[in-house]
Amino acid sequence: DGGITQSPKYLFRKEGQNVTLSCEQNLNHDAMYWYRQDPGQGLRLIYYSQIVNDFQKGDIAEGYSVSREKKESFPLTVTSAQKNPTAFYLCASRQREWQPQHFGDGTRLSIL
């Protein structure tokens, strides 16, 4: 079945540590997105990529980095510069702008 796979489901970060969240899709979608969800808030866009080897900052990119070396993969690194990383992270993809975005099941990141 086609879909978006996020791993791990739960992740714990120590002080000063960088962690990487994985997002893989087999939908052959061009565009991929990373969102952050905090309790009581809507989703906020971190980074997005319209095509391989190209990506743009979203509304809250500080403290995060991404890469898009393959069409099917869009990993997100939460760096030590992100001082409040505890949140639910969601990856999404879509084919064309008039088509719906499809989401993975998310990764919950917590601080040790």
Add this chain to the structure above:
Amino acid sequence: KQEVTQIPAALSVPEGENLVLNCSFTDSAIYNLQWFRQDPGKGLTSLLLIQSSQREQTSGRLNASLDKSSGRSTLYIAASQPGDSATYLCAVLRGSQGNLIFGKGTKLSVKP
């Protein structure tokens, strides 16, 4: 700046009732509007997508309408069931790059 508001924040209804969830947006220049469902600790499931040129979309017991001029969308759920209990999110598409702006959601509880 586009802002999306969902009212009410929470709603509790008895099983079998028809209900309406509301979504409003401040900038009518949208490409489309998408309604999602989110179960606790899970990702988002796309329910309906309405293009800016459309007035409504239907899927089973769900009907979504769009009035761009007034900046409003509604999600109508007919004959609600306990399995409909979830948080419902609406999001508008800003720009051709496909970036969604989300509301904070309406948490629906359908009591047996």
